Amino acid sequence: MSDSADLKKAGLKATLPRIKILSILEAAKVRHMTAEDVYKALLETGEEVGLATVYRVLTQFEAAGLVIRHNFEGGRSVFEINQGxxxxxxxxxxxxxxxxxxxxxxxxxxxxxxxxxxxxxxxxxxxxxxxxxxxxxxxxxxxxxxx
Amino acid sequence: MSDSADLKKAGLKATLPRIKILSILEAAKVRHMTAEDVYKALLETGEEVGLATVYRVLTQFEAAGLVIRHNFEGGRSVFEINQGxxxxxxxxxxxxxxxxxxxxxxxxxxxxxxxxxxxxxxxxxxxxxxxxxxxxxxxxxxxxxxx
DNA sequence: GTGTAAACTAGAATCATTCCCATGCAAAAG
DNA sequence: CTTTTGCATGGGAATGATTCTAGTTTACAC
Known part of the structure; x- marks a missing residue:
């Protein structure tokens, strides 16, 4: 699949949590998600991914330019796929x-x-x-x- | 003093903590301060004001339009006097x-x-x-x- | 001055996020 | 295709910012 290739291109190992998180962000009906939102979406698909991993991966994705982090009012970060x-x-x-x-x-x-x-x-x-x-x-x- | 009058005009009782916090924000050499910054400045003037009070008062000031809250990168709020x-x-x-x-x-x-x-x-x-x-x-x- | 509602303090609690470390797994090497 | 190697993960503890709680104090109207 292409998610795996996208990760490698970004210099990140194509691990299961990363692939899953990327696909959730890509498929999201609501483009702007908090880390908690992503975590819940993972649980719904039956994945065993820790919340700490979600935060870690989102930060890596941000550094790699795969996602954009927003600091809206309210004190929590929201993320969206970077579509260029x-x-x-x-x-x-x-x-x-x-x-x-x-x-x-x-x-x-x-x-x-x-x-x-x-x-x-x-x-x-x-x-x-x-x-x-x-x-x-x-x-x-x-x-x-x-x- | 006028700080006291400003507070009453904003519908807030002119209590000592509020007056002090307002004057610190007005006199600040660095206009943009975190709640922690304001708290430290209070301590330096020898005031016995709790950190919780600083947060509460800054939020009230924001609601009253006396200060502006910014959510810069980094997850902590910074405040500045609203000069209109x-x-x-x-x-x-x-x-x-x-x-x-x-x-x-x-x-x-x-x-x-x-x-x-x-x-x-x-x-x-x-x-x-x-x-x-x-x-x-x-x-x-x-x-x-x-x- | 006195009463009363609002405000204060300190410390506990909460929320979002990060750290820690033993274990797991992806990619490279054999 | 197996072993190796090291980065990645999971879960719980830790952290940092902010808010809540309870009991005490204070501003201000009368």
Missing amino acids: SHHDHVVCVECGEVFEFYDPAIEERQRKVAESLGFDVDSHSLYMYGMCLGMKRHGHCSKKDGH | SHHDHVVCVECGEVFEFYDPAIEERQRKVAESLGFDVDSHSLYMYGMCLGMKRHGHCSKKDGH
Whole structure:
């Protein structure tokens, strides 16, 4: 399978936990998952994987560029598969839904600001928090239930 | 003093811990402080304030709009006095220095994106992480020592 | 001044995450 | 295809940040 090859390409041994975690992230209906979410998904598939391993592997995946870690409000990290295309995030604080967007003008202005400061940017993140349309209109989200 | 008045205006009793914490945040040479930083600064002034109180008060200040909480990389919250003027942040991962900037074009594009999604934005944050000029040039930051 | 609700302190508890180390397993070598 | 070798894993303990709890103190209205 290709997950195994992807891991090797990233310089990581193709172990069972890593393959499983990668496939869960790829197949996830909800793209943005906490370590706990991934752990629960593993348990549901009947895998015997420790929570410590999930954290360790997600951190390795982040270092290898396979996943992106986000520090949203709330103090826990969420992860999403890195599909190569950078995008920013809009988070509904009511239902937890995460919307993605990309705005070339914003990216360009950010680049200019960093340049003017003589700053080498490794990564950047733009998050907007608020209430989504579904919550405003119907008191529940159009895509999923409130947490 | 005006700190006491500011607190009452925000609907908070003017207690000693609150007054002290507010004045520390206002007088801070380094604008962005963790709860631990604030706690240590209190101890240095000889105040007997519990760490739990610092966390509670900072959260109340955030709810009252007196301070802004940031969730930078690293998992701990940092706080800064809310001086009314929104700005975004550039964080040097080498020396910890935080630079602030404001770009009206970015703000406008964000507003448009939210509008197109029908999203009511409560707050938004834009962080860039990387290496500052001082670290690149001299191996140390121009403004302060590495952490 | 006095009463009362709100706020405080210290320490225990909780939550997310990481560490530790004996055992397991993937990839390289034979 | 077996052995070797070392990185990876699992589970529980440890850590660090933050929050809760209980009993005590304090700000402020009357």
